[in-house]
Amino acid sequence: MYTAWKALVRKDVRLFFANRRAVLMSVVAPIAMASFFGYLFGGNGGQPEATRIPVLVVDQDGSPISRGIVARMSGDKALVLMPAGMEQAREAVRKGKATVAFVIPEKFGEIAARAFFGNAAKPEIALLYDPTHGAEMGMVQGILSGHVMEAVSQEAFGGPGSSRLVKDSLADLDKNSGLPPDLKPSLTAMLKAIGQWNAQSQGRPGASQAGLTVPFGTRTEAITSGTGIPYNGYAHYFGGMGVQFILFVGIEVGMGLLLQRREGLWSRLRAAPLSRSVLLGSRAASAAITSMFILVFMFAFARVVFGVRIQGSLPGFLGICAAFSLMTAAFGLLIAALGKTPEATRGIAILGTLLMVMLGGAWVPTFLFPQMLQKLTLAVPTRWAVDGLDAMTWRGMGFSASLGPMAVLVGFALAFGALAVARFRWEE
Amino acid sequence: MLEVKGLRKSFGPLAAVDGVSLRARAGEMVGLLGPNGAGKTTTVSMIAGLLRPDAGEVLIAGRPLGGDTDPAKRNIGLVPQQIALYEELPAGENLALFAALYGLEGSAGRRAIGSALDFVGLADRGKDRVATFSGGMKRRLNLAAALLHDPELLLLDEPTVGVDPQSRNAIFDNLEALKKRGKALLYTTHYMEEAERLCDRLVIIDHGKVVADDTMHGLYRLLPAANMLSVELDEAEDGAGLDALRRLPEVQSLEKRGAGLRIGVRELAATPKVLAWLLDHGYSYQHVASERADLETVFLSLTGRSLRD
Numbered sequence: 240m241y242t243a244w245k246a247l248v249r250k251d252v253r254l255f256f257a258n259r260r261a262v263l264m265s266v267v268a269p270i271a272m273a274s275f276f277g278y279l280f281g282g283n284g285g286q287p288e289a290t291r292i293p294v295l296v297v298d299q300d301g302s303p304i305s306r307g308i309v310a311r312m313s314g315d316k317a318l319v320l321m322p323a324g325m326e327q328a329r330e331a332v333r334k335g336k337a338t339v340a341f342v343i344p345e346k347f348g349e350i351a352a353r354a355f356f357g358n359a360a361k362p363e364i365a366l367l368y369d370p371t372h373g374a375e376m377g378m379v380q381g382i383l384s385g386h387v388m389e390a391v392s393q394e395a396f397g398g399p400g401s402s403r404l405v406k407d408s409l410a411d412l413d414k415n416s417g418l419p420p421d422l423k424p425s426l427t428a429m430l431k432a433i434g435q436w437n438a439q440s441q442g443r444p445g446a447s448q449a450g451l452t453v454p455f456g457t458r459t460e461a462i463t464s465g466t467g468i469p470y471n472g473y474a475h476y477f478g479g480m481g482v483q484f485i486l487f488v489g490i491e492v493g494m495g496l497l498l499q500r501r502e503g504l505w506s507r508l509r510a511a512p513l514s515r516s517v518l519l520g521s522r523a524a525s526a527a528i529t530s531m532f533i534l535v536f537m538f539a540f541a542r543v544v545f546g547v548r549i550q551g552s553l554p555g556f557l558g559i560c561a562a563f564s565l566m567t568a569a570f571g572l573l574i575a576a577l578g579k580t581p582e583a584t585r586g587i588a589i590l591g592t593l594l595m596v597m598l599g600g601a602w603v604p605t606f607l608f609p610q611m612l613q614k615l616t617l618a619v620p621t622r623w624a625v626d627g628l629d630a631m632t633w634r635g636m637g638f639s640a641s642l643g644p645m646a647v648l649v650g651f652a653l654a655f656g657a658l659a660v661a662r663f664r665w666e667e
Numbered sequence: 668m669l670e671v672k673g674l675r676k677s678f679g680p681l682a683a684v685d686g687v688s689l690r691a692r693a694g695e696m697v698g699l700l701g702p703n704g705a706g707k708t709t710t711v712s713m714i715a716g717l718l719r720p721d722a723g724e725v726l727i728a729g730r731p732l733g734g735d736t737d738p739a740k741r742n743i744g745l746v747p748q749q750i751a752l753y754e755e756l757p758a759g760e761n762l763a764l765f766a767a768l769y770g771l772e773g774s775a776g777r778r779a780i781g782s783a784l785d786f787v788g789l790a791d792r793g794k795d796r797v798a799t800f801s802g803g804m805k806r807r808l809n810l811a812a813a814l815l816h817d818p819e820l821l822l823l824d825e826p827t828v829g830v831d832p833q834s835r836n837a838i839f840d841n842l843e844a845l846k847k848r849g850k851a852l853l854y855t856t857h858y859m860e861e862a863e864r865l866c867d868r869l870v871i872i873d874h875g876k877v878v879a880d881d882t883m884h885g886l887y888r889l890l891p892a893a894n895m896l897s898v899e900l901d902e903a904e905d906g907a908g909l910d911a912l913r914r915l916p917e918v919q920s921l922e923k924r925g926a927g928l929r930i931g932v933r934e935l936a937a938t939p940k941v942l943a944w945l946l947d948h949g950y951s952y953q954h955v956a957s958e959r960a961d962l963e964t965v966f967l968s969l970t971g972r973s974l975r976d
């Protein structure tokens with residue numbers, strides 16, 4: 240019995256490696272896709288360089304305030320700022336070369352400064368943005384508000400035109416009837432005090448820095464396996480794409496069995512004194528071996544090329560790989576058991592696989608899913624595989640964290656396998 | 668060695684095998700003959716335990732097969748009609764797999780593989796991938812795969828389709844040798860020459876039913892004429908003068924085609940008498956040939972259909 244088992248497994252593994260194109264397809268394709276996604280979403284560590292937003296500025300004002308805004312924006316680490324003309328800016332955003340362009344209109348500085356103290360009409364900064372990058376637009380808008388506030392307030396408190404600004408504001412205040420009369424004296428006093436401050440501080444070192452500033456900064460830290468170890472986007476996507484392509488191996492197992500049945504090979508094997516579980520089990524075992532090979536090869540590649548490390552438990556990682564490989568093999572048997580002809584089965588099997596992959600979070604991490612869906616996808620085996628691999632790689636969890644995913648995957652494997660053996664059409 | 672009783676198998680409304688009984692003793696080669704769709708492969712599949720019969724019984728060495736893992740399956744060597752080999756693997760590895768399925772590995776396995784390859788004349792091709800083989804070579808390897816575990820009963824389902832005459836003769840010689848060594852063989856074919864040459868007994872089936880089960884000799888007795896004389900007369904004879912020939916007791920049939928005559932006689936010994944009669948009655952001839960009625964004729968007379976339709 241063991242001799243036959245061994246020979247059957249060996250045969251399948253030999254057949255897998257004999258088909259160079261298939262091997263290439265199941266190893267190179269997932270590596271290529273994982274590298275691409277990994278590069279796109281996160282890369283390895285420290286995002287800022289990779290994710291600076293290209294922004295264009297059209298300065299139609301040219302006042303000290305507008306120049307101050309441009310200078311501050313240029314210094315921002317999240318942006319790459321370039322000056323541009325109006326038409327040029329529109330064109331660049333339309334073509335996707337710049338994500339956002341903002342336009343500082345003529346007289347912006349003057350009007351903005353006046354609006355700063357009184358309720359004069361507020362000038363507008365136009366933001367042109369690429370509609371596919373709504374999130375970046377919001378970010379640029381936020382950064383811009385901060386810098387405009389600083390630039391305008393600095394000008395108001397001690398800038399070259401500040402004494403005239405205070406005078407104009409006081410004149411506006413006299414004309415303005417909207418303010419309750421009892422409040423007018425206090426505001427007048429405040430503006431006069433500012434005028435006095437400006438007169439005194441003019442030309443004195445250190446004093447010109449006054450003005451309103453955003454009273455806080457932010458520090459971001461991605462929570463990964465430990466302080467100092469940066470998030471590695473490649474780790475997630477190598478797991479995800481590995482899972483996807485190994486499921487494709489599962490499909491091939493199913494297709495292979497259906498083809499063997501059609502070609503009479505299956506009957507020939509059945510003529511030997513072998514139990515059904517040896518026949519199907521050996522196929523599952525060989526599929527698990529090839530799947531395991533693909534996963535390990537992929538992560539070895541990721542390690543050498545992208546520095547992806549198993550930050551968590553190595554046995555846990557291997558265990559999850561093995562459990563998932565088994566699950567896929569059983570999934571392949573199930574396809575063979577439920578499918579009629581290879582042609583009719585392939586399409587539906589691929590659809591099912593892609594659904595599993597998608598719901599499992601291999602394309603888009605599940606934490607981005609709505610709460611409901613996050614709960615529902617716990618019923619999808621791939622979810623456990625992807626989460627488990629994430630846990631063992633960049634999350635750096637210990638062996639105990641691998642037990643849950645492993646148990647669930649082995650459970651699915653047993654359920655699929657049992658169903659496959661029960662439903663497999665032996666005769667024909 | 669093999670005993671089949673009242674086998675039946677239907678696929679939907681079609682009774683593919685409809686009460687087939689047959690037996691093959693040790694040292695005996697039994698031909699299973701019938702046109703396409705007669706139910707030969709279905710019968711063989713049931714004997715090999717691949718298909719569950721709707722009714723009837725298969726006894727191998729006096730015992731029915733007891734499920735997938737019954738060790739008695741080792742007594743059976745199946746040469747399936749469809750070539751069942753892994754094209755991408757070398758011939759030797761294919762055989763190694765089939766040997767292992769019957770528990771043969773190591774030196775015993777290698778010996779079995781070597782002699783099986785010899786048997787089918789592929790000893791020098793063991794390392795080549797099956798995909799590089801010709802159709803006939805694949806057939807031969809397909810046969811070799813069934814011999815590895817030295818089974819007592821060989822089920823051969825059209826094992827020589829597409830094999831060239833030379834290799835075919837070599838295979839036949841080897842099958843004869845197996846028969847002499849006491850193996851029982853069930854040989855399915857619709858090549859009548861093969862069946863005639865090889866088989867001790869023939870079971871002819873049509874539409875799932877056995878229409879004849881006899882030795883070659885017995886089958887010929889079923890025929891109105893066992894031998895055919897072809898005589899070419901010097902001149903065509905259109906008159907009724909030859910009709911008197913039909914009245915000879917030895918003559919069973921008479922066919923005229925211009926100057927050609929086909930005369931059916933029960934025994935070859937009657938030939939001189941017929942020829943003498945022709946000369947006596949003034950019919951001279953140039954060319955005489957005698958041929959035995961073949962299975963084609965037998966089948967035709969049993970079913971009214973040609974074997975290869």
Ligand SMILES: Nc1ncnc2c1ncn2[C@@H]1O[C@H](COP(=O)(O)OP(=O)(O)OP(=O)(O)O)[C@@H](O)[C@H]1O
Pocket residue numbers: 667678681683701702703704705706707708709710748857
């Ligand atoms: N799995 C099946 N499902 C449905 N019908 C089948 C099946 N297998 C065989 N048949 C039908 O049963 C009949 C007998 O088929 P079988 O293969 O036994 O014929 P055969 O004598 O081996 O013919 P051939 O000389 O062409 O090999 C045919 O009519 C065939 O169509």
Ligand SMILES: [Mg+2]
Pocket residue numbers: 707708709748824
């Ligand atoms: Mg057949």
